[in-house]
Amino acid sequence: MLRSESLSLTRSPSDRWGDFEEQVKIYEKPLYHFAYRLTGDVNDAQDLLQEGLLKAYRSYHRFQPGTAFDRWMFQILYRLFIDNYRKKRRRPFISSLDEPHPHLEQAKTTDVPDYSNLPEDSALRQELGRTIQEALMLIPENFRVAVILCDIQGLSYEEISQVLGCSLGTVRSRIHRGRRLLRELLQPYFREERRRTK
Amino acid sequence: MNCHRVQKLLSSYLDQELSAEERREIRRHLFGCSPCSRLCDELTLIKDSLESLEPPAISRDILKKVHLYREGRLLQTTFLWGKRLAMAAAWILLFLLTSFLLFPNSSGPELAQKEEQRPDYSPLHEEARPEEGSKLPFLPRLPGIPVSR
Structure with missing residues (x-):
């Protein structure tokens, strides 16, 4: 800034x-x-x-x-x-249920830059990124944008309310509800991760 | 603070958007409540995971459309000046054409020739002039036409 x-x-x-x-x-x-x-x-x-x-x-x-x-x-x-x-x-x-969703198909071919020297780390990061992106796409877009601005862009609630043109209370609620929805969607993945690490 | 209130404020607590007093109360509650504590851990994990995400590489020129727009605008201004000049030339041409069509015999050399061909008023025609002081109406003297009273 x-x-x-x-x-x-x-x-x-x-x-x-x-x-x-x-x-x-x-x-x-x-x-x-x-x-x-x-x-x-x-x-x-x-x-x-x-x-x-x-x-x-x-x-x-x-x-x-x-x-x-x-x-x-x-x-x-x-x-x-x-x-x-x-x-x-x-x-x-309109698409067939048997076909993979276009954005999910695209996500598989997305090139994520290598930020780690270990290939396992890179693979895990890629998988996590893909899973989170899939979950993000499943939540309503007004919750999604609030969560992205808060957690990925690191904006304060005040700044988010200015960007989105809504009240502080709305921002607070959208972030909370967005995270709760993400938690529900990502729970199986995190459970699996915890089981793998044990 | 009860569980419902704590769970509602957990996200704000993680984002440090609460007052010191509220933070202290939530911390105290989390210390003794395992479901709320588990929820807090899961939300922290989600927040950390989102923070650690990296963007994919940009493969295109993101300013391409702006460049095209600018080039288009530059061309547009060049054409605008050309258009203005052409319009001015067209107006001048139109003016000249109109004046030629409306006044075909009023051009310079032809007018001079006409002036030469005009019949001269000789002293012979002097008598035709009205006497001074007479109340007769003024009749213009036209060449070749006798003036009658």
Whole structure:
């Protein structure tokens, strides 16, 4: 946040494009991570991010220097996601029960970067990531976004309420209910993990 | 604090969004209540798992659409100036054409020629002029047409 503030203040207003590019470079990873956890698909996440950045660039004159660019972008991405989600809901997806769900199928082919030297660690991390993503996709999107912003992006309840445009009490309730739902969905996995480690 | 209240506040407790007094009360309750303590452990595990998630690699240029938009806008401004120039040229041409069609004989050399061909008023026609002070209406003298009174 401090870096973005100093950038916005030192640059002249005419160099909006350069400023925008710098901000995107700083925050591209958390923004992409947010989009990915929200959509559950690599291609959808990249589409959402591209669309969101275009929207942000077009209204960049309204962005106040000194405020957090990533919070502003989370807001844009979430609104875009909701719009797309509503459009998709109007055109329901029809598939066979025997076929794997498209986002789950995609998740299997997702390349997760190797952050560990041990192959077992990497495999476990991949499996955990996949399982959590599957569970995230099964909970309502307003709970999902609150949990993602809190646990993955590390935002405070106050910041989440600003991004989502709802009260602090609503944020508190959504996070709690989202985690309770995740707990129910992930319980078999954690039980299995505990059994394996014993 | 009873179990229901504690379970409701557990997420906020884990996120450190409660007051010091509330935190102390919950800690005291968790110490003596195993179901609430188990729930707290499970929620902590979920929170830790979510925090440890890593994003997949970005394989596309995320600013592609912005680049395209900017290029489009640059082209648009270039075309806009070209369009303005073409419009100005068209208006000038239209103005010239209209004036030529409305006043076909009022061009420079032709007008000079006409001036030369105009009949001169000689002293012969002097008599046709009305006398000074007479109340006769003024009749214009046209070439070739005798003035009658």
